[in-house]
Amino acid sequence: MKIALLTSVAGNGGSAATAYNLTRLLSRAGHQAVLFAPGEHWPARGRAEGVPVEGGLELRRGFHALSLWRDYRRLKRYVQDHGVEVLLVQKSPEQWLAALVRRAFGKRLALMRLRGVVFEIKPSYFNRRLHNSMPLTLCSASCIQAQYEKLPGFRADTVKVLLEGVDAERFKPASEAERRAARAKFDLDPEAFYFGTAGRPSPVKGHDLLVRAFGKLCTEQARMVERFNVRLCVFSDESRRGPGSYKDLKDFALAAGAGVYVEFRPGYLEDMREVYRALDSYVLPSRGSEGSSRAGLEACASGLPLIASRVGVLPDLVVDGETGLLVPPNDEDALAAAMKRVLDDEAFAEKLGAGARRRIEEKFREERFVAELVKLIEAARKAN
Numbered sequence: 001m002k003i004a005l006l007t008s009v010a011g012n013g014g015s016a017a018t019a020y021n022l023t024r025l026l027s028r029a030g031h032q033a034v035l036f037a038p039g040e041h042w043p044a045r046g047r048a049e050g051v052p053v054e055g056g057l058e059l060r061r062g063f064h065a066l067s068l069w070r071d072y073r074r075l076k077r078y079v080q081d082h083g084v085e086v087l088l089v090q091k092s093p094e095q096w097l098a099a100l101v102r103r104a105f106g107k108r109l110a111l112m113r114l115r116g117v118v119f120e121i122k123p124s125y126f127n128r129r130l131h132n133s134m135p136l137t138l139c140s141a142s143c144i145q146a147q148y149e150k151l152p153g154f155r156a157d158t159v160k161v162l163l164e165g166v167d168a169e170r171f172k173p174a175s176e177a178e179r180r181a182a183r184a185k186f187d188l189d190p191e192a193f194y195f196g197t198a199g200r201p202s203p204v205k206g207h208d209l210l211v212r213a214f215g216k217l218c219t220e221q222a223r224m225v226e227r228f229n230v231r232l233c234v235f236s237d238e239s240r241r242g243p244g245s246y247k248d249l250k251d252f253a254l255a256a257g258a259g260v261y262v263e264f265r266p267g268y269l270e271d272m273r274e275v276y277r278a279l280d281s282y283v284l285p286s287r288g289s290e291g292s293s294r295a296g297l298e299a300c301a302s303g304l305p306l307i308a309s310r311v312g313v314l315p316d317l318v319v320d321g322e323t324g325l326l327v328p329p330n331d332e333d334a335l336a337a338a339m340k341r342v343l344d345d346e347a348f349a350e351k352l353g354a355g356a357r358r359r360i361e362e363k364f365r366e367e368r369f370v371a372e373l374v375k376l377i378e379a380a381r382k383a384n
Contacts, residue, residue: 001377002032003086004079006094008059010039012268013200015090015116018140018164018292022088022114024051025370032082036075036094054078059093068097076101079109086110086377091117099130110384112377116140116291118312123151131155136380138162138373140292141313160376163316165369166297168360173303173353174277182277186233186265193228195307195339196279198235198269198295206285206309206330207234213285213335215258221340225261228343233263235275276302281342281349284308287329293317297364300324300356305349307338317364323355 005023009016019035020042026033034052035042038059046053056074060067078084079101087098087109095113102111111134118141121127128151131137137159139145148159174182183190195214199205214232218225250264269275272295276282282299283306284290290312299306300317306324308314318324325341327334342349 005088008093112136135383165366171298171301182274192231196233210285213332216336218258281305301360303353303357305352
């Protein structure tokens with residue numbers, strides 16, 4: 001198939017990273033896939049990694065008539081010249097542009113939406129018309145599909161859930177040598193027990209919540225913390241700092257009485273495998289978001305006991321008590337109790353990590369994900 005994916009996100013991370021990964025996977029599977037992304041980040045990365053990425057569209061947010069007209073002409077020309085059969089979009093800017101281009105080609109061009117955000121869907125007339133005209137809306141989590149089912153007048157039969165996959169060979173449990181090398185790289189105590197998390201410094205990711213919960217653990221379970229030499233390490237991607245980001249998480253650690261037990265490693269991480277190798281348990285304390293969770297998949301594949309908020313795709317990924325622990329969002333007490341449970345019972349923690357790895361191998365391998373994605377796209381094309 002000849003597929004064009006569109007993202008309006010110029011920088012690293014989030015939905016743009018998902019679109020880039022899909023382009024890579026579809027290309028590897030033998031399809032002619034290309035990603036259109038504004039800015040220079042994704043085209044440059046595509047050139048470096050051999051993934052087809054075009055930077056010719058502006059994809060500005062909001063209504064900008066001249067910009068939209070330029071994008072329309074460029075995308076229409078590309079579809080015509082390259083025989084594109086499917087347009088895959090994520091957000092409103094690219095969805096409306098693709099809808100206009102589709103009108104020019106009729107049924108030979110299929111428009112499909114990938115929805116990986118958990119924010120409320122606006123049930124406007126235009127959104128309903130556009131949604132009902134598409135043969136497929138592919139959701140990355142069950143909770144997103146449930147939103148569509150509640151919207152009056154929106155077709156539910158075209159909404160499907162496809163949970164993302166992970167490269168299970170690239171992300172796998174660390175050897176002792178890999179563990180020690182990773183800790184040496186990040187200057188972490190080679191003998192300590194480390195909880196940890198990584199991500200952009202945004203309140204929606206709940207890092208302040210995690211620091212306070214860890215402080216509660218240190219205060220209420222001081223003997224246990226000393227006995228196991230317990231630490232928390234927060235890896236913060238400062239390249240994604242934006243409006244509303246934390247100023248300094250160290251203040252939260254000091255206020256929680258856990259300053260000496262919390263370590264921070266700011267900066268962009270080129271290879272997340274080193275983070276998973278350095279940790280004993282991974283924590284995703286998100287308050288929301290997590291429509292898809294690359295970190296959750298990778299941590300589970302790495303055989304780490306995962307502690308996660310019950311938001312977004314995480315309940316789809318984690319079987320509570322078997323492959324990880326799920327806690328209510330924004331609940332410091334529950335988060336502290338989950339960390340205590342992992343510390344309390346080494347056999348239980350090992351069971352969670354082994355179960356997480358096994359579930360990845362059985363249900364979340366990248367190969368399965370790509371095969372199912374192609375199957376759904378082909379079926380939607382025929383129904384277009």
